[in-house]
Amino acid sequence: MIKKLLAVSVSAVMMLAMSVSAFAAGSVNASEQKILDELNAKNVPARYVSQAKNYVEKDGVDITEAQANEIIAHIDAAAKIVSDAGIKTAGELKNNKEVLDKVVAEASAAAKVLNLTLTFNYTTGDVTVTDASGKTVAVVNSKTTKTTGADSMSTVAVVSVLGLAVATLAAVTKKNAEA
Amino acid sequence: MQKHKNRFAKKLNRVMAYIYMPLLFSLLAYGVTYLMASDVIDIAVNLVSLISADKAPDFTNENNSIFVKDSVEINDDDGVLTVKRADVGMADYGDLYAYVRCTRIALDAPVYYGDDDAILKKGVGQDFASSQPGFGRLIVLCAHNNMYFNALKNIEIGDIVEIETSYGTYSYEIKETKILNENDSSAFDFAIDHEQLVMYTCYPFDMLAHTPDRFFVYADLVSGPVFVD
Numbered sequence: 001m002i003k004k005l006l007a008v009s010v011s012a013v014m015m016l017a018m019s020v021s022a023f024a025a026g027s028v029n030a031s032e033q034k035i036l037d038e039l040n041a042k043n044v045p046a047r048y049v050s051q052a053k054n055y056v057e058k059d060g061v062d063i064t065e066a067q068a069n070e071i072i073a074h075i076d077a078a079a080k081i082v083s084d085a086g087i088k089t090a091g092e093l094k095n096n097k098e099v100l101d102k103v104v105a106e107a108s109a110a111a112k113v114l115n116l117t118l119t120f121n122y123t124t125g126d127v128t129v130t131d132a133s134g135k136t137v138a139v140v141n142s143k144t145t146k147t148t149g150a151d152s153m154s155t156v157a158v159v160s161v162l163g164l165a166v167a168t169l170a171a172v173t174k175k176n177a178e179a
Numbered sequence: 180m181q182k183h184k185n186r187f188a189k190k191l192n193r194v195m196a197y198i199y200m201p202l203l204f205s206l207l208a209y210g211v212t213y214l215m216a217s218d219v220i221d222i223a224v225n226l227v228s229l230i231s232a233d234k235a236p237d238f239t240n241e242n243n244s245i246f247v248k249d250s251v252e253i254n255d256d257d258g259v260l261t262v263k264r265a266d267v268g269m270a271d272y273g274d275l276y277a278y279v280r281c282t283r284i285a286l287d288a289p290v291y292y293g294d295d296d297a298i299l300k301k302g303v304g305q306d307f308a309s310s311q312p313g314f315g316r317l318i319v320l321c322a323h324n325n326m327y328f329n330a331l332k333n334i335e336i337g338d339i340v341e342i343e344t345s346y347g348t349y350s351y352e353i354k355e356t357k358i359l360n361e362n363d364s365s366a367f368d369f370a371i372d373h374e375q376l377v378m379y380t381c382y383p384f385d386m387l388a389h390t391p392d393r394f395f396v397y398a399d400l401v402s403g404p405v406f407v408d
Contacts, residue, residue: 027264045369046368046369046370047308047369048308049369049370050308050309050310050316050317050369050370051307051308053310053316054269054307054308054310057269057314058269059268059269135271135272136271136272136273136293136307137272138307139272139293139307139308140308141306143361143362144361144362144363144364144366145321145361145362145366145379145393146294146299146304146321147296147361147381147389148299148321148322148323148324148328148379148380148381148393149323149324149325149381149386149387149388149389149390159210159214161206161210162206162207162210162211165203165206165207165210166207168199168203169200169203172196172199172200175192176192176196
């Protein structure tokens with residue numbers, strides 16, 4: 001369980017490790033592979049590892065060994081924060097704002113080093129990373145699937161009006177009956 | 180005097196009923212009609228707006244398209260189709276980079292990299308953590324059940340789904356379908372050891388409101404260009 005928790009807490013930081021722009025052409029170099037291996041070794045959820053792989057496979061992304069080491073240091077720091085707090089589940093982390101803030105700060109610090117901006121949505125648990133130009137380079141949703149039902153806004157509006165009309169009709173009918 | 184007032188009020192009520200009752204029923208009728216034909220109405224309104232616009236429409240805020248049909252050279256190396264890895268363009272978030280098709284069920288939709296609400300209004304969205312075709316990994320596509328993935332209700336085991344990219348067309352054979360809860364983490368596995376296409380949409384298909392279930396379709400890669408250095 002601790003492994004799982006550590007995986008969740010450091011995943012945002014690890015994701016950032018994959019987000020450094022440089023000059024390679026769509027292949028995974030040794031430093032990047034080192035980070036991917038580290039991710040797998042620490043049982044980081046496969047969704048995050050996959051997100052990381054996507055990024056390092058992009059053209060123009062090349063992580064140096066120094067950068068990789070720095071990223072891994074941030075991961076260790078985030079993991080230690082969680083471990084020291086005695087948090088054992090993702091739910092506990094989410095409910096412990098003090099620890100969560102520290103983990104997010106660690107991730108944000110890593111992002112700043114890489115000239116990236118990390119945004120953590122405290123309501124949904126979603127993580128978004130953007131580069132200096134504002135382009136989204138990583139998105140990690142906390143939910144397994146998206147809402148893919150009918151676009152319900154217009155339906156809700158119309159049904160609301162219909163409901164109001166029916167209620168009015170009922171009220172008028174009742175009033176007439178009483179009269 | 181009071182009796183006279185009451186009689187007047189009753190009369191007024193009866194007269195007013197001839198106004199508000201037809202209005203209310205008209206409202207109900209229009210509402211129901213709108214619900215039934217909202218999709219067609221939206222298309223018609225957009226079409227009229229396009230025709231009657233004073234100036235050319237501005238599509239600068241639209242998602243970028245990196246899909247260019249047959250733009251990458253595909254070689255035949257002793258019966259194996261290959262494409263240079265360096266020629267494979269990697270999509271950014273929101274890019275339209277492919278089309279997903281299944282002729283038998285009339286599925287033909289654009290695929291955008293990303294799956295937020297704005298994207299799902301335009302076509303099929305792809306989980307940003309999943310991979311583009313050809314990388315030997317998981318591909319997760321989703322779309323609204325009353326739009327692009329409504330056709331999935333007719334999918335059958337053995338059907339072939341194709342994803343056409345700028346660097347070639349990849350074919351996948353449907354192996355399984357499942358109905359699972361929206362939060363079921365076993366729905367797909369990002370660590371899978373082979374290339375798998377997963378498509379999902381809300382279930383039941385004709386539900387207008389939010390549904391907690393999803394209809395999942397699983398398909399394995401059958402053919403497509405292989406990357407070479």
